[in-house]
Amino acid sequence: xxxxxxxxxxxxxxxxxxxxxxxxxxxxxxxxxDGQLNENEIVKGELxxxxxxxxxxKSVGPVLIKTELAEAKQNVAKRMDYIxxxxxxxxxxxxxxxxxxxxxxxxxxxLQYQFQQAQVKAAMQx
Amino acid sequence: MICCYSRPCRHFTFINSSINxxxxxxxxxxxxxxQIDLTSLNIQQLSTLxxxxxxxxxLFQESLSSxxxxxxxxxxxxxxxxxxxxxxxxxxxxxxxxxxxxVPGKLYDTNNVxxxxxxxxxxxxxxxxxxxxxxxxxxxxxxxMEKIQVLGFEKSKIRDAIVEIIELKLQQQKSx
Numbered sequence: 118x119x120x121x122x123x124x125x126x127x128x129x130x131x132x133x134x135x136x137x138x139x140x141x142x143x144x145x146x147x148x149x150x151d152g153q154l155n156e157n158e159i160v161k162g163e164l165x166x167x168x169x170x171x172x173x174x175k176s177v178g179p180v181l182i183k184t185e186l187a188e189a190k191q192n193v194a195k196r197m198d199y200i201x202x203x204x205x206x207x208x209x210x211x212x213x214x215x216x217x218x219x220x221x222x223x224x225x226x227x228l229q230y231q232f233q234q235a236q237v238k239a240a241m242q243x
Numbered sequence: 244m245i246c247c248y249s250r251p252c253r254h255f256t257f258i259n260s261s262i263n264x265x266x267x268x269x270x271x272x273x274x275x276x277x278q279i280d281l282t283s284l285n286i287q288q289l290s291t292l293x294x295x296x297x298x299x300x301x302l303f304q305e306s307l308s309s310x311x312x313x314x315x316x317x318x319x320x321x322x323x324x325x326x327x328x329x330x331x332x333x334x335x336x337x338x339x340x341x342x343x344x345x346v347p348g349k350l351y352d353t354n355n356v357x358x359x360x361x362x363x364x365x366x367x368x369x370x371x372x373x374x375x376x377x378x379x380x381x382x383x384x385x386x387x388m389e390k391i392q393v394l395g396f397e398k399s400k401i402r403d404a405i406v407e408i409i410e411l412k413l414q415q416q417k418s419x
Contacts, residue, residue, distance in 0.1 A: 156361045163360040163376075172367040174357065181357075181365055189364060196362070 119235040126228045133221035140214040147207045154200045161193050281408050286416075289409050296402040303395040307388060314384040321377030324370060327353050 164173070164186065173189045174181040184192075281289070332353045337345040356373045357365045368376060 153362075160361045160364055163366065164364070167366055167368070167372075174365040174367075176359075176363040176365060193362065193364075 119232070119239050122228060122232045122235050126225070126232055129221060129224050129228055133218065133225055136214060136218045136221055140211065140218055143207055143211045143214055147204065147211060150200055150204045150207060154197060154204065157193050157197045157200065161190070161197065164190050164193065281405060282411075284408075286409060286412050289405055289412070293402060293405045293409070296398055296405070300395060300398055300402065303391050303398070307391055307395075310384050310388050310391070314381055314388075317377050317380045317384065321374060321381065324356065324374050324377070327356070327370060329353055 167173075167186070169186060171186065173184050173186050175184045175189065176182075284292070332350055334350050336348055336350055338348040339345050353370075355367050355369055357367055358373060358376060360366050
């Protein structure tokens with residue numbers, strides 16, 4: 118009885134740790150996306166407040182390529198759109214993972230309690 | 244034409260994002276925390292809370308120093324612009340090709356500079372608006388740092404309160 122509970126406890130603990138790792142990864146991705154969105158927002162603001170005939174360049178690898186201001190604006194807007202969608206996706210993933218983690222945590226607590234009970238019982242029998 | 248690198252851009256936007264995230268974190272659970280009487284929590288819950296706050300506080304410290312570095316870079320770029328006067332046009336400079344190799348070149352068009360505004364976009368600006376750009380950025384960073392400082396102060400107050408309660412509980416446990 119005692120060993121069985123211990124085995125269950127171990128497997129529950131493993132899945133809890135796995136979920137925790139996944140969650141951490143998702144949160145990190147979320148932060149990175151947030152950073153990218155912010156950067157794009159700042160670039161958008163900067164592009165907005167320069168005059169229409171200003172020269173805008175895009176760096177592609179080691180070279181700078183001249184682009185039209187409108188094109189740059191469009192590009193940034195498109196990217197922000199994409200990043201926002203990604204953020205939504207990751208947010209959903211985080212919510213699911215959090216729920217999963219909570220479930221595992223509850224299971225762990227229950228098993229821990231069972232394990233203690235079993236130990237007490239075993240001690241009494243001995 | 245001269246390239247004015249303002250590399251910190253990418254760096255600080257990331258930090259900025261974590262600030263926003265932290266601002267959310269702190270503004271959401273705070274009313275919650277005030278509702279819960281800290282003394283009603285057990286020692287384990289309190290220490291979890293404390294380690295959470297410790298993590299956040301060290302994150303604040305990290306963000307602050309990163310912001311400071313970014314700000315210094317902007318300030319340096321802004322000061323460098325001050326040395327770019329019409330008189331230096333045509334003068335010889337050494338252009339770095341790699342970290343250790345330079346080729347001679349001549350300064351051309353000292354009225355305009357290229358500024359990296361982030362996400363691999365560069366904008367040509369005249370000296371005046373370039374200076375304004377760096378001034379704006381420096382100011383923006385100062386504001387962000389002030390915000391973090393306020394948040395950090397609040398957090399450390401809460402943390403201190405938690406530590407106090409933990410000690411109180413421990414003493415109670417000992418005496419009972």
